Amino acid sequence: MGTSSIYGGPTNSNPKDNPLLPDDFVFDEGNSNEGESEKETDEKETISKEPQQINEVSWKDAKTYMSKLASGQYTNKGKAVSNQIKAYGGAKAASKTARAGINTVIKLGNFSSSSPTSTFRTVLEEYKIDYKDKSAREVLNELTNLIAPVPITKDDSIARKALIVTMEYIYEMFDEENLDYDSIDGNSLNLMIPKFIENYIYERIINDLGSRIExxxxxxxxxxxxxxxxxxxxxxxxxxxxxxxxxxxxxxxDKSTKNEVESLFNQCYTLMEEQ
Structure with a gap:
């Protein structure tokens, strides 16, 4: 499942010190009904109707909804995604904190468009990636390591996992159509960047709330x-x-590219927040 982690960097002694997460992120809810009477708990558990969406959503709210989605009490996947975005503080905040995702898109764009008139092999040579006697999968793996190396932060880990999945998608598509990876050029950005952003948004929600699904x-x-x-x-x-x-x-x-790429994430997050 997508809930496994590839994070291999240093860990914080106190996870609440992680600057990538909002202040109200709930790391360990334990018993979410702690402090309530047994009667109050039973009454809450009998309610199966989904609550009305509210403008402000805490991480506890987002986790509770995902738990009930996983158990079958709720069915609206869109609201689960919207809750996660709102827990970050909304689409704008979720986009701004997608730092590793933004940086990966920029690096991917720089690589794919660095030599629009050159072959893919030429670009590999410019980036000092040895492709001789290697399979397309091996070459794409090396490209992944160049663009998203060993993660240091949790967000780095999310971006790297998203890029790995994206490259696997590219490899399978080329393999099925019996294409050579010289077919990858600047126009491939129209395939790779949307796929990466999609995978990043998915891996992020799994990282945040996947334990509730499990x-x-x-x-x-x-x-x-x-x-x-x-x-x-x-x-x-x-x-x-x-x-x-x-x-x-x-x-x-261009120096303004970071803002432009951030707006790409914002477009997606805004659309998903509007539930």
């Missing part, structure tokens, strides 16, 4: 179903956000 699903297959449904929902929203978008028009070497 612990509240009746089986591993049900947990995987929930994760796949979330991914499909995110995919559909990203497709809508970027319909007709030509990423080759972005100058990834």
């Amino acid at each position: 612990s509240n699903s009746e089986s591993s297959s049900k947990a995987m179903d929930t994760e796949n449904e979330l991914k499909e929902y995110i995919n559909a929203k990203v497709d809508i956000a970027f319909k007709g978008k030509d990423f080759t028009k972005i100058n990834f070497n």
Whole structure:
């Protein structure tokens, strides 16, 4: 399932000191009904109707909703995603804190558009990536290590996992169509960047709330179903956000590129927040 972590960097002795998470992020809720009477708890557990969406959502709210989504009490995947975004403080805040995701898009853009008139092999040589006698999968793995090296922060880990999944998607597509990886050029940005942003948004929600899916699903297959449904929902929203978008028009070497890429994340997060 997507809940596994590839984070290999240093850990904080106190996770609440992690600057990547908002101040109200709930790390360990324990018994969420602690302090309530048994009667109050039973009454709450009998309520199956989904609550009305509110403008302000805490991390506890987001985790509770995801838990009930996983258990089958709630069914609205969009609201689960919206809750996560609102727990960050809204689409704008969620986009600004997607630092590793933004940086990875810029690096991916720089690589793919660095030599628009050159072959992919030429670009690999410019980046000192040895491709001789290596499979396409091995070359894409080396490219991943160049763009998103060993993660230091949790956000780095999310971005690297998203890039790995994106490169695997590219490899499978080229393999199925029997294409050589010289077919990868500047126009491939229109495939790679939306796919990466989609994967980043998905991996981020799994990182934040995936434990609720694991612990509240009746089986591993049900947990995987929930994760796949979330991914499909995110995919559909990203497709809508970027319909007709030509990423080759972005100058990834420009100083203002960071703001432009941040706006790409904001477009997606805004669309998903509006639930």
